Amino acid sequence: MGRLILGVVAGFAVWSVLWLGGNAVVLGEAGRKVRAGEPLTETGPLVTALVLSVVCSVAAGATAGWIVKERALLAGRVLGLVLLLVGLAFQASAWNQMPVWYHLVFIALLEPVTATGAMLVRRK
DSSP, X not given: OHHHHHHHHHHHHHHHHHHHHHIIIIITHHHHHHHTTOOOOOHHHHHHHHXXXXXXXXXXXXXXXXXXXXGHHHHHHHHHXXXXXXXXXXXXXXXXXXXXXXXXXXXXXXXHHHHHHHHHTOOO
């Protein structure tokens, strides 16, 4: 149980660091618009944010799976659920700033992609 908790916490930290750093580096002006409360409707930056989210989720799931080892998929699923709950709160707070399709795709990808990342490092 201790490794599971450690894996989930470490995976969450990896996701958060990559997301914040990626937003600062990759999204630049688009990220500043959202932080300023301005709507972001350009498809390019939104798709870039979705790709960044997938990268963050795979890395976070892989981190959790690597720490937990034999129960890697469980770690990925639990971490995915935690990311989903936090993601729902953040997406709800920015609901009027981005199109609905972005929010729905972002939320829909969190759990399965995180679990997939955990499965990539699962040891037999």
